[in-house]
Amino acid sequence: MNVLELNNLDAYYGDRKILYGINMSIKKNAITAIIGPSGCGKSTLLLGLNSMLEEYGGRTEGQILFKGKELSSYQKEEIRRQIGIVFQKPSPFPLSIYKNLTYAPIYYGIKDKGKLKEIVETKLNVAGLYEEVKHNLHASALKLSGGQQQRLCIARALTVEPEVLLLDEPCSALDIKNTANIEQMLKKLAQDYTIVIVTHNLAQAKRISNYTAFLLDGQLIEYDTTAKVFSAPNDRRTKEYIEGIYG
């Protein structure tokens, strides 16, 4: 089943066209990687997928269907809840680890202390962070390392039970060990969530994704299973990118 479906999607910042007629269906419970050179429109596409592009001064034209219904017909708040996003630079709230994770559930009306505690523990566990922080839940999240902060942000995004998790280069500031932790976690998460990850790291896309989309100058050049894209791409430009000919 397709969770998100893009039909002839264009994106603009002002008069400048960034994405050109993107047609793409995002499969449920799969990891979809978006790859392509810097400036090709990967982040713009990701921001379009949860209607955040307007906040960055952009807009889309064309159709985005979320679970078969026009994305624009959903309330903004509902979109934010169901389609979470995590950025390159981890951005914990300047609050305790615990409060980072209870912030959204409390906002959505959960008051029961036991239930909140359970959410904190479950989501930290899923993000592979619980063991490292279980004795310091009330310490500031800002004291965590970069990799821990990123796992915290992923855990936080999961506290509202989203359907889709969008990640924009979540590992680019992390070392190999933290990257491996996050990759392992994402693979597990794909059993319950639909994941779209923008990555510069081709080896990462190859390791963790089921589908890969290659964008070049705002156009979707190729979109197929990761195995196919990396072993036998249809388009010469995909092949050249994968072989390292473009930046």
Ligand SMILES: Nc1ncnc2c1ncn2[C@@H]1O[C@H](COP(=O)(O)OP(=O)(O)OP(=O)(O)O)[C@@H](O)[C@H]1O
């Ligand atoms: N808020 C903005 N306002 C105007 N133009 C923008 C804005 N954000 C991005 N752009 C432009 O849109 C184009 C696509 O940018 P985008 O950030 O989507 O690329 P990207 O593929 O994510 O690149 P990178 O790999 O460097 O993150 C670029 O030319 C960029 O300069």
Ligand SMILES: [Mg+2]
């Ligand atoms: Mg980007």
